[in-house]
Amino acid sequence: xxxxxxxxxLKEFVKTTSNMYRLGWDERNGGNISYLLSDEEVKExxxxxxxxxxxxxxxxxxxxxxxxxxxxxxxxFKNCEDDPENNLGIIRIKEDGSTSELMWxxxxxxxxxxxxxxxxxxxxxxxxxxxSNRVVLHTHPQNIMAMTFIHPISDREFTRxxxxxxxxxxxxxxxxxxxxxxxxxxxxxIGEATAEKMKQYRIVIWPNHGIYGVGSSLDEAFGLVxxxxxxxxxxxxxxxxxxINPITDEDLKNLAEYFNxxxxxxxxxx
Ligand code: 13P
Ligand code: ZN
Numbered sequence: 001x002x003x004x005x006x007x008x009x010l011k012e013f014v015k016t017t018s019n020m021y022r023l024g025w026d027e028r029n030g031g032n033i034s035y036l037l038s039d040e041e042v043k044e045x046x047x048x049x050x051x052x053x054x055x056x057x058x059x060x061x062x063x064x065x066x067x068x069x070x071x072x073x074x075x076x077f078k079n080c081e082d083d084p085e086n087n088l089g090i091i092r093i094k095e096d097g098s099t100s101e102l103m104w105x106x107x108x109x110x111x112x113x114x115x116x117x118x119x120x121x122x123x124x125x126x127x128x129x130x131x132s133n134r135v136v137l138h139t140h141p142q143n144i145m146a147m148t149f150i151h152p153i154s155d156r157e158f159t160r161x162x163x164x165x166x167x168x169x170x171x172x173x174x175x176x177x178x179x180x181x182x183x184x185x186x187x188x189x190i191g192e193a194t195a196e197k198m199k200q201y202r203i204v205i206w207p208n209h210g211i212y213g214v215g216s217s218l219d220e221a222f223g224l225v226x227x228x229x230x231x232x233x234x235x236x237x238x239x240x241x242x243x244i245n246p247i248t249d250e251d252l253k254n255l256a257e258y259f260n261x262x263x264x265x266x267x268x269x270x
Contacts, residue, residue, distance in 0.1 A: 004045040004104055009035065010084060013069060016218050017080040020139055025229075026077035031139040031210070032113035035218065036123060037067040037090070038134075047090055047103040054091060054100045054111050058188050061097025062124045068093075070119070072110040086110065093120075117191025122214060125198035132216040139225060140210040143232035148207040151235075153179045155197075156267050158205060163267075164247045165231035165238075170256050172227045174263035178204040185209060203228060 004010060013035055020026050047067065068091055071080065075087040089105030091112060100112070113119065119136045126133035151161060159176035163169045178197030183190040185206065194212060197204045203224055204212040211228060215221035249268045256263040 001046045002044055004047060004090075005084070007041070007045055009037070009041055009069065010088075012218055013088070014081040014084055016137075016222060017071070017077040020222070021077040023141070025139040025141045027140065029074045029076055031077055031137075032071045032073075032115050032119065033135070033137045033218075034071075034113075034116075034119040034123065035069040036134045037069060042067050049103065050092075051102040051104070053094075054102055056093075056098050056100055056116065056120070058117050058121070058191065059097050060093050060100075060120045060124070061095075062127075063093040063120060064095050064097055066093050067091070067103065068120070068123075070112045070116070072106055072112060073114045075110065114186040115191075117186075117188045118194045118212065119191075121191040121195035122198045122204075122212065125195040126202075126214050129199060130216075133214055134216050135218050135221040136212065136214050137218070137221040137225060138210060138212050141225065141229040141232070143229055143236050144205065144211050145208065146236055147232045148205060148209075153181065153205075153207050155179050155201070159264065159267050161235060162228055162231045163252055165234040166227070167247065167255065168227060169231050170252050170263055171259045171261055173203055173224060174256055174261035175201055176203075176264045176267055177201060177228065180204065180206055182207050182209075 020031060025031060070089055070091065072087050072089060080087045085105050085107045089112060090103045091100040092103050093100050115138055122136045151158060155176060155178050158179050162177060178201035180193050183193060194204050202214050211225055213221045213225040215224060249270050252268055253270055
């Protein structure tokens with residue numbers, strides 16, 4: 001069995017947290033990531049002894065037996081790379097679905113992120129529509145956050161505006177962006193609402209707070225958030241100035257058709 005400290009997935013995970021920290025997205029303990037380990041990864045590394053049990057407080061039976069690498073609650077993204085064993089942990093979901101077992105990490109007595117309901121419920125929702133999904137990533141990017149203070153919060157309106165701020169957007173997320181009303185974070189309720197949106201979207205916005213992105217890899221989940229954040233930055237740079245050279249609904253349709261992506265046709269006025 002190999003030492004988990006050398007695992008490529010752990011290295012990529014901590015590089016991602018450092019990268020996100022340097023982008024200014026994850027102040028203090030802001031943001032959290034969960035990564036579903038594959039059966040091969042579990043077999044290859046020494047993670048077969050239960051250290052202690054951690055209750056979940058909701059039903060995750062659909063994930064029974066699955067292993068997740070997760071950021072810890074109250075832990076800083078900037079510290080994960082130098083000290084993964086304190087800031088991160090690997091949990092296994094017990095058969096009862098309401099308890100998890102700590103298999104590695106959270107060495108100082110810590111536990112998984114307070115957003116675990118939203119993470120695990122989103123994993124369940126995404127796996128039901130895309131069995132290749134592995135990553136749920138939550139973060140507080142500056143421009144997305146700023147935009148949610150001044151832009152109407154609706155899936156259709158938010159998606160349309162973002163699609164029109166960067167040519168790439170409709171190609172990268174033709175399925176659009178889901179939005180929630182402001183809700184108290186960390187609760188099962190916001191977890192359930194996020195997961196409901198995740199049945200149709202890979203991106204969910206929490207107004208005045210941040211964003212969730214998912215994917216089959218860290219790159220994919222990060223890339224989605226990065227693309228939305230860039231578009232939100234363009235939106236904020238334009239500000240109140242009049243757009244005289246817009247990307248039109250017709251342009252978006254032509255782009256989506258040329259790149260052969262299954263886009264939300266009901267989000268365009270065509
Ligand atoms: P945690 O420190 O519990 O992960 O919370 C950070 C956060 O972003 C809450 O939404
Ligand atoms: Zn947050």
